[in-house]
Amino acid sequence: MKPVKVGLLGLGTVGCGTVRVLARNADEIQRRAGRGIRIVSASARDMTRPRDCDLQGIALTADAYAVVDDPAIQIVLELIGGIELARELVLRAIDNGKHVVTANKALIALHGNEIFAHASKRGVTVAFEAAVGGGIPIIKAIREALAGNTIEWLAGIINGTGNFILTEMRDKGRDFADVLAEAQRLGYAEADPTFDVEGIDAAHKLTILASIAFGIPLQFERVYTEGIARISREDVVNAAELGYRIKHLGIARRRAEGIELRVHPTLVPHRRLLANVDGVMNAVLVRADAVGPTLYYGPGAGAEPTASAVVADLVDVTRALTVDPTNRVPHLAFQPDALADVPVLPIDDAVCAYYLHLRAADRPGVLADITRILSERGISIEAVLQPQPDEEVEDASIIILTAVVQEARINDAIAAIQRMDAITTPLTRIRVEHLK
Numbered sequence: 400m401k402p403v404k405v406g407l408l409g410l411g412t413v414g415c416g417t418v419r420v421l422a423r424n425a426d427e428i429q430r431r432a433g434r435g436i437r438i439v440s441a442s443a444r445d446m447t448r449p450r451d452c453d454l455q456g457i458a459l460t461a462d463a464y465a466v467v468d469d470p471a472i473q474i475v476l477e478l479i480g481g482i483e484l485a486r487e488l489v490l491r492a493i494d495n496g497k498h499v500v501t502a503n504k505a506l507i508a509l510h511g512n513e514i515f516a517h518a519s520k521r522g523v524t525v526a527f528e529a530a531v532g533g534g535i536p537i538i539k540a541i542r543e544a545l546a547g548n549t550i551e552w553l554a555g556i557i558n559g560t561g562n563f564i565l566t567e568m569r570d571k572g573r574d575f576a577d578v579l580a581e582a583q584r585l586g587y588a589e590a591d592p593t594f595d596v597e598g599i600d601a602a603h604k605l606t607i608l609a610s611i612a613f614g615i616p617l618q619f620e621r622v623y624t625e626g627i628a629r630i631s632r633e634d635v636v637n638a639a640e641l642g643y644r645i646k647h648l649g650i651a652r653r654r655a656e657g658i659e660l661r662v663h664p665t666l667v668p669h670r671r672l673l674a675n676v677d678g679v680m681n682a683v684l685v686r687a688d689a690v691g692p693t694l695y696y697g698p699g700a701g702a703e704p705t706a707s708a709v710v711a712d713l714v715d716v717t718r719a720l721t722v723d724p725t726n727r728v729p730h731l732a733f734q735p736d737a738l739a740d741v742p743v744l745p746i747d748d749a750v751c752a753y754y755l756h757l758r759a760a761d762r763p764g765v766l767a768d769i770t771r772i773l774s775e776r777g778i779s780i781e782a783v784l785q786p787q788p789d790e791e792v793e794d795a796s797i798i799i800l801t802a803v804v805q806e807a808r809i810n811d812a813i814a815a816i817q818r819m820d821a822i823t824t825p826l827t828r829i830r831v832e833h834l835k
């Protein structure tokens with residue numbers, strides 16, 4: 400059988416990684432797919448830039464539309480990133496009857512509902528394994544391998560750049576900006592790295608994971624999002640003292656009232672596997688009713704790990720080219736007409752435990768006042784830590800770990816604590832998850 404013809408958009412980190420993996424493993428891929436998979440044309444913004452991959456046999460063009468409009472192309476591989484142009488090109492490829500493989504989580508999180516509806520109407524597939532967890536086959540695992548379960552919750556480290564920064568800062572005391580620059584050099588970071596640092600990229604990925612886990616439409620705008628920029632060295636040390644590590648987690652939990660969708664720094668008990676996922680590695684812990692907990696671990700970013708997922712999608716799409724579209728795995732795991740209209744809960748309705756770090760004037764009765772404020776609101780204290788005060792500072796640090804409580808209630812307590820005369824600076828609050 401003739402090779403499948405692929406048109407590639409974007410010859411950057413993932414684009415070049417994909418060209419390399421497809422060439423290196425061509426024979427193995429053909430044995431799996433039943434036919435060869437060949438990139439026949441590619442569009443690049445800068446035609447003269449030297450590339451980290453061999454482009455022999457690939458027709459190059461500066462015009463991305465020439466690729467999506469080429470009647471010979473069967474699969475369009477979108478690896479340019481960004482949102483508006485990518486959306487336009489993907490919709491046009493679908494209109495032209497082409498299948499699409501993309502690594503673009505921002506595109507899927509924001510426009511996936513429209514893109515999948517369009518693709519289903521046209522009888523083509525849009526595959527996006529590389530969009531979440533880089534090389535970890537997490538989309539396939541949740542969408543296909545856990546199909547017999549009701550999924551209760553999932554929690555994951557789903558941004559490689561952020562985890563790399565936190566690990567290097569914790570282990571080597573390196574500077575935030577310096578580690579971020581290295582992540583950019585290594586090809587981990589987004590074109591706009593604030594997406595990594597502020598949790599937006601993780602929120603894109605959580606949006607996708609929640610949809611395929613619970614069978615709900617993609618709802619990026621409902622994800623509560625906090626980034627890693629405000630995590631201090633002091634809190635990392637305090638957390639360690641209490642037996643925790645600070646990880647940036649995306650959490651999706653199904654409750655009777657609705658679904659929690661939140662991305663934020665989180666204290667995780669140091670013995671949990673997720674607490675020990677370091678560097679650019681990602682991991683997603685999924686709790687499902689029949690199988691119980693399963694954990695998926697692997698490189699969350701980088702050229703060839705991401706290419707691994709892209710090429711797997713190319714193989715999947717190739718194998719399904721002749722399958723009746725209605726018999727293909729649904730884009731969002733559940734049949735499109737069976738997606739549920741379950742509310743996403745506001746962050747005030749979230750329930751978890753909290754780490755509170757406050758600075759108070761070092762005088763008697765302050766701790767008693769704080770514990771009274773908490774107990775009046777029915778909030779139990781699990782642990783209190785008072786690190787040795789720094790001699791040059793007049794205020795003393797107090798760290799409190801609470802039991803599980805509704806966020807609105809802790810907010811009310813925080814506001815009351817903050818009004819105390821003895822409290823002079825804004826309190827730090829970090830959520831705590833025991834992941835059981």
Ligand SMILES: NC(=O)c1ccc[n+]([C@@H]2O[C@H](COP(=O)([O-])OP(=O)(O)OC[C@H]3O[C@@H](n4cnc5c(N)ncnc54)[C@H](O)[C@@H]3O)[C@@H](O)[C@H]2O)c1
Nearest residue numbers: 409410411412413442443444478479480502503700701705
């Ligand atoms: N880098 C990773 O580790 C990683 C992992 C998973 C997913 N992704 C996603 O993969 C996509 C690509 O990421 P990347 O890291 O390879 O980015 P990149 O910036 O290295 O590559 C994108 C390339 O597309 C080119 N481009 C932009 N507009 C173009 C156009 N109109 N026509 C042709 N080329 C154009 C750019 O010049 C650039 O070379 C993004 O959606 C990203 O979120 C990246």
Ligand SMILES: N[C@@H](CCO)C(=O)O
Nearest residue numbers: 558559560588589700
């Ligand atoms: N910038 C992303 C790439 C992988 O999606 C990350 O660091 O996780």
Ligand code: NA
Nearest residue numbers: 528531533535
């Ligand atoms: Na993946």
